[in-house]
Structures are given as structure tokens and as C-alpha cells.
Amino acid sequence: MVRNANKTGLFDNKGRRKPINGMRVYNEIPNWYYDLKTPEINFEDILVRSQKYSGVSKTITSQAFESACTTLKETLDPALKGLFNGVHIPFICPQSVAENDLGTELEKIAIPSVSVSFKSEYPDLHFKAILQGSSTRLSGELSIADNSRYDKFLNAHSKGTVAGWYFPQALQEYDIESQRKQMESLPLQDGLVLSGGIDTAAALIGTPGLLINKDTYPPILCLSALKHEDDKLMLCFKAYGHHLEFWCMSQMLTSEITQVSEQWSGGLTLFAPIIG
Amino acid sequence: MKTSIDILAKAAALTLTEGKKRQDQSKLRPRVHEKIQNFFRNMSKGVISPILRLKINRSLCNFKCEHCCEEPYMSRDLLAQTGEIDPRPQMTLEDYAELSRQADEYGIFRFVLTGGEAILDKNLGDLIEALDPMKHLIILDTNAWFFDKNKAQWFADIGGYKAQISLDSYVEEEHDAFRNKPGSYKRAIKAIQASKDAGLELLLSTCIVKDRVFSQEFQDFLEYCEAEDAPLYVTLAKPVGNARGHDEWVCTKEDVDRLKYLEDKYNVFTHMTPSYGLPGKCITVKGINTVNHDGEIVPCPYMDLSIGNVMKIPLADILDCGLNNKWLGPYRDECIIGENYDFIKFHNETVAKHLKNDSPLLPVPYEKGFALNGSID
Numbered sequence: 138m139v140r141n142a143n144k145t146g147l148f149d150n151k152g153r154r155k156p157i158n159g160m161r162v163y164n165e166i167p168n169w170y171y172d173l174k175t176p177e178i179n180f181e182d183i184l185v186r187s188q189k190y191s192g193v194s195k196t197i198t199s200q201a202f203e204s205a206c207t208t209l210k211e212t213l214d215p216a217l218k219g220l221f222n223g224v225h226i227p228f229i230c231p232q233s234v235a236e237n238d239l240g241t242e243l244e245k246i247a248i249p250s251v252s253v254s255f256k257s258e259y260p261d262l263h264f265k266a267i268l269q270g271s272s273t274r275l276s277g278e279l280s281i282a283d284n285s286r287y288d289k290f291l292n293a294h295s296k297g298t299v300a301g302w303y304f305p306q307a308l309q310e311y312d313i314e315s316q317r318k319q320m321e322s323l324p325l326q327d328g329l330v331l332s333g334g335i336d337t338a339a340a341l342i343g344t345p346g347l348l349i350n351k352d353t354y355p356p357i358l359c360l361s362a363l364k365h366e367d368d369k370l371m372l373c374f375k376a377y378g379h380h381l382e383f384w385c386m387s388q389m390l391t392s393e394i395t396q397v398s399e400q401w402s403g404g405l406t407l408f409a410p411i412i413g
Numbered sequence: 414m415k416t417s418i419d420i421l422a423k424a425a426a427l428t429l430t431e432g433k434k435r436q437d438q439s440k441l442r443p444r445v446h447e448k449i450q451n452f453f454r455n456m457s458k459g460v461i462s463p464i465l466r467l468k469i470n471r472s473l474c475n476f477k478c479e480h481c482c483e484e485p486y487m488s489r490d491l492l493a494q495t496g497e498i499d500p501r502p503q504m505t506l507e508d509y510a511e512l513s514r515q516a517d518e519y520g521i522f523r524f525v526l527t528g529g530e531a532i533l534d535k536n537l538g539d540l541i542e543a544l545d546p547m548k549h550l551i552i553l554d555t556n557a558w559f560f561d562k563n564k565a566q567w568f569a570d571i572g573g574y575k576a577q578i579s580l581d582s583y584v585e586e587e588h589d590a591f592r593n594k595p596g597s598y599k600r601a602i603k604a605i606q607a608s609k610d611a612g613l614e615l616l617l618s619t620c621i622v623k624d625r626v627f628s629q630e631f632q633d634f635l636e637y638c639e640a641e642d643a644p645l646y647v648t649l650a651k652p653v654g655n656a657r658g659h660d661e662w663v664c665t666k667e668d669v670d671r672l673k674y675l676e677d678k679y680n681v682f683t684h685m686t687p688s689y690g691l692p693g694k695c696i697t698v699k700g701i702n703t704v705n706h707d708g709e710i711v712p713c714p715y716m717d718l719s720i721g722n723v724m725k726i727p728l729a730d731i732l733d734c735g736l737n738n739k740w741l742g743p744y745r746d747e748c749i750i751g752e753n754y755d756f757i758k759f760h761n762e763t764v765a766k767h768l769k770n771d772s773p774l775l776p777v778p779y780e781k782g783f784a785l786n787g788s789i790d
Binding site (some may be wrong): 163168170175261262263267269270271286350351352353354357367369372376378379380382384386387389390391392393394396397398399400401 | 454456457458459460506667669670671672673674677690691692693715733734737738739743744745746747753755764789790
């Protein structure tokens with residue numbers, strides 16, 4: 138496994154991982170045309186939405202939720218603390234319920250819950266989920282991407298409620314493959330994984346207006362810890378105006394090469410189990 | 414918590430009407446239908462099938478509109494500026510037939526004929542024949558001045574598919590003033606019925622400047638289009654052509670977001686609206702390319718920078734070059750020539766430098782424009 142000899146300064150002043158050799162990025166230094174605003178963090182509101190729309194246990198208090206997130210932040214490897222220079226969103230998601238298939242859980246539980254949360258907050262806007270390509274469903278089509286460490290998240294998720302932080306712009310402008318590959322050189326921090334479907338959905342359930350920007354276009358939130366059976370496809374949440382959409386779409390720029398986009402952003406997720 | 418939402422798959426963006434139209438093409442134009450089906454099957458592999466928008470007949474036009482981006486290409490402007498018309502070789506019918514062949518081979522199925530005012534071209538019928546309306550959907554842009562009942566029927570009879578009629582305000586006086594042509598509003602309204610009577614597909618197109626989408630006039634326009642069952646295609650005013658320097662016309666994200674909101678309420682759309690199962694995004698190269706009368710291909714109707722000349726380089730190579738360009742290929746949501754000031758600056762400075770130092774003729778050749786901003790790999 139490749140390791141950065143110098144662990145300091147892994148992230149820039151916006152919490153984006155500085156590209157190392159071998160990374161395919163749109164710009165070495167982004168100009169942040171696509172940007173998010175850090176929302177005002179209200180653990181109580183996020184918890185209430187997550188309890189209402191994704192079934193997080195009502196026995197969990199906002200104090201416990203906030204405490205779990207604060208502990209994660211305070212105990213983070215100093216080399217990783219730069220992550221908090223960027224947008225960071227607390228999230229909480231319940232224990233998985235008997236769905237052993239990643240695609241099924243996303244299709245039947247996580248995405249519909251995002252939809253209900255978003256539509257409850259913004260009844261005049263739409264939420265759509267769209268699949269491109271020959272596939273007509275996600276069930277049986279998804280697996281964990283190599284290097285993503287996402288198995289650790291799913292393992293914790295299968296055992297109980299999980300809380301933590303979602304960093305949506307940590308890997309902005311990286312191509313999908315580089316989002317995955319850079320994980321090889323991140324310090325082995327407990328609970329730090331490449332963002333996937335369940336955690337990103339949880340963040341959007343708690344903070345449904347994350348991608349609503351009046352002045353600037355938001356990035357597209359790639360779920361790169363998940364890999365589609367058809368490796369030409371990628372998964373993401375994206376804004377369309379103020380609307381919110383989920384897409385399973387092509388990552389091909391041409392038939393030969395994959396996209397490397399200024400707008401596409403991989404996320405990192407920091408999590409820990411939380412006792413209800 | 415288990416809830417439910419429909420996951421839209423495959424032909425996700427196809428409305429019932431679109432699906433019906435496609436079914437119709439399987440009988441009327443089997444080759445077009447085959448290409449559409451192939452495109453759907455292969456889009457996830459990175460296959461594209463952009464519209465080719467042909468600026469014909471030296472962009473001759475009978476109007477002189479306030480916001481026109483085409484004026485610098487017209488003989489009247491070149492004559493005034495330089496004393497001569499464009500001396501470059503112009504595409505012939507044989508060149509257009511060859512372009513049609515290459516487009517068909519590539520899987521392209523849509524040609525838009527424009528100018529200026531395409532209908533002024535005395536050879537329009539021959540051109541449509543050369544393009545082959547059985548292999549391609551032929552769409553006509555028109556200001557409707559001459560697009561009366563007879564002309565609409567003629568266009569339909571020679572294989573025309575759709576008329577795109579420009580209407581820049583629902584207020585008659587505003588439209589006529591913008592077009593500098595009294596009576597143009599009335600003719601456009603008549604052309605709508607003429608197109609329907611001829612059995613043509615129809616859409617209205619209108620150009621928006623900043624804040625227009627919030628106006629009562631625009632709201633009334635949308636209601637009118639609903640009543641007429643006519644889709645409204647909206648273009649964003651770009652600070653190019655006659656509008657260069659009119660930064661106050663440039664739409665903001667707020668305008669564009671409002672349009673995206675209205676798309677759910679009315680049959681209104683832009684070039685960035687999700688369609689053909691693709692997400693809403695800038696469609697340079699991927700969704701539309703303009704072919705100038707001298708064969709230069711420009712990756713957007715409102716840009717003046719070329720990605721290659723189809724009379725010298727195969728179409729497929731030019732599109733490949735465009736896709737690999739850093740501004741043009743990669744995914745991005747916004748309209749770069751309409752909203753992204755970094756791109757607008759690059760574009761307008763490059764054009765200004767070319768016009769000052771090199772030539773009065775647009776577009777700027779690839780080597781002196783897009784080649785300078787780098788490629789993906």
C-alpha cells in the first residue's frame with residue numbers, strides 16, 4: 138500500500154485532498170466554480186428529519202448525536218483534520234433492515250427516503266431517480282469498489298445506527314477511478330471511507346437543501362464507493378436547478394476515455410457507531 | 414423507513430408524446446428510428462448523436478435583430494467592414510451530401526437548417542434532397558416572414574420534419590421592435606397555424622435576457638404556448654455577435670433555475686433540459702454543433718471558435734477533437750457561453766484578438782482558439 142511520507146497538508150484550505158502523483162484531476166488547484174455553502178449545522182433538525190424519514194431510533198437524542206460527531210472530529214488524525222476546512226455535513230443513519238443487496242437497499246430504502254425528506258421540505262420541487270443504460274434496476278447491480286474501505290461502513294451499518302460527517306467536496310474534480318485510488322494513500326483512520334450511497338443519502342435526508350444554491354452551481358455528488366456491474370456507469374446525486382435528482386449514468390467522455398469533470402466530486406465519510 | 418419512488422429507467426426522459434413520435438419514425442423513416450435506437454442503446458458507452466445545425470447561404474437574412482449573433486458572418490456586414498464578401502470556399506450541394514453520409518455513418522439523425530433565414534436560399538429544396546430527409550430529421554429555423562401556408566406545405570412535402578418559429582416576445586410591439594421588422598409578430602403567429610396545417614412538428618423559440626423569465630409577458634407567453642400545444646424552446650441571450658458587450662442581458666443562475674422550475678409546469682425547455690435519457694447539461698459537441706457555410710464546425714450555435722473544418726477533416730475526427738477539449742467535452746451543468754464568465758472572457762478575447770490581428774472572418778480557426786485551452790488527456 139502506498140503511503141504519503143508527509144502526512145501533513147493532505148487537504149487544502151477548502152478541505153479538498155491535494156492531488157498526489159497518478160491522480161487524474163480536472164485542475165490541480167480548483168477554481169471552485171462549482172461550490173457548496175456550509176449550511177448552518179443544527180443537530181436537532183438533522184436528527185428529527187432522519188428519525189422521521191429514515192427511521193433512526195427515537196431513543197437517540199440530539200445531544201448524543203452531536204457528541205458522537207464532536208468526538209469524531211476531535212479524535213481525528215491530525216493529518217486528516219484539514220477535511221474540516223471544507224463543507225462538512227453531520228448525518229445519522231439507522232441500522233440496515235434485512236436488505237443484503239446494496240442496490241436493493243439503495244433503490245427501495247435510501248433513495249425513496251431522500252425523496253420523501255426533500256419533497257417534505259420543498260413540496261414545489263421535484264426529486265427524480267433515473268437509470269441510464271440497459272439496466273432497469275439497481276438490485277443486484279452494485280458492489281463495493283476496491284480501495285474504498287466502504288465495507289467498514291456497511292459492516293457498522295449492519296450492526297446498528299451510524300453517525301458521522303460527510304465531506305462532499307473532499308475529492309472535487311477527481312475522476313471516479315482516482316477518487317477510489319487515492320484511498321490507498323490516506324492514513325488508516327478508523328471510520329474514514331470513500332463516500333457511497335447509504336451515507337450520502339443519509340446526509341441528504343438530514344440536510345435536504347444541501348445542493349440548493351442560489352448563486353453558484355453545486356458539484357455533482359459521486360457515490361464512488363459503489364461500483365456498478367457495468368463499469369461504464371457511475372452513481373450520483375445532482376441538482377437540476379433547485380430540484381434534486383439521483384442518476385445512474387455514463388462516466389464515459391468518449392467510447393475510449395472516462396470523464397474528468399470540474400463539477401464531479403467524490404466525498405469522504407467519517408463515521409462511528411452510535412448507541413440508541 | 415420504507416417508502417417508494419419510481420426509478421425511471423432506459424428511456425427515462427421520454428414523454429408519452431416523444432415515445433409516440435419515435436414509434437411514428439419507425440414507419441416513416443426506418444433509418445432514423447434505427448439510429449435513435451442505437452443511440453439509446455449505446456449512450457452509456459460514450460456514444461453521442463448531436464444535432465448538426467447548418468448555417469447556409471452565407472447566413473443571408475431579411476431581418477436585422479437586436480440580439481443577432483450571426484451578423485458578423487453575413488455578407489452585408491462583411492461588405493460594410495471590409496468591402497468584400499467571405500472569400501473562403503463555400504459548401505456545395507456535393508459537400509452537404511458528403512456531410513450527410515458521414516453524419517449517417519456516425520449515427521447522427523438531426524439537421525437544423527438555419528442562417529440567417531434559411532428559407533431565403535433558392536436551393537433549399539436541392540439541399541434538403543442532398544441531406545436525405547429519409548435518413549435525417551430535417552428541422553427548419555425560421556423568422557416566419559416568408560413561412561406562409563404554401564411554404565409550410567412545400568417544406569412538409571419535400572420531407573421536412575419540424576419548423577422552429579422564432580418569437581421573441583408575446584407582446585407584438587416588443588417582438589417587432591426587437592426584430593426591427595413591423596408585422597413580423599403577426600406573420601410568426603400565422604406560421605404557427607400554417608405549420609400545424611401542413612402536419613409539421615412545431616416548436617416556438619424565444620431568446621431570454623436577464624429577468625425576462627420573471628415577467629408577466631413571459632408568463633403570458635407560456636400560457637399561450639400551452640393553449641396552442643406548442644413547445645417553447647428558450648435560448649439564453651449570449652454576449653456575442655450584436656450582443657457583445659451587453660453584459661446586462663446575460664442570464665444569472667437565478668434565471669436559469671426559474672426556467673428549470675417552469676419546465677415542470679409548462680412545455681418549455683432549453684438546450685440543457687434533460688432529454689433522450691441524458692441529464693441536463695451543457696451540450697457543446699455532445700448535443701449540438703453548427704456547421705458554418707465554409708465547413709467550419711462550431712460546437713455551439715453561439716460560439717465563434719471552430720473545432721475543425723469538415724471540408725478538410727472527417728466529421729468523426731472533428732467531434733472527437735471537440736470531446737477531448739477541456740472546456741467542451743467534460744460534463745458541466747451550466748451553459749458556458751451564456752453563464753460562465755471565465756469561458757465568455759476566453760471566448761470574447763480570442764475572437765477580438767483574431768478580428769484585430771488575423772482576419773475579419775469568423776469563426777476563429779481551431780489552432781488559434783480552442784487548441785489553446787488544452788485537452789483532457
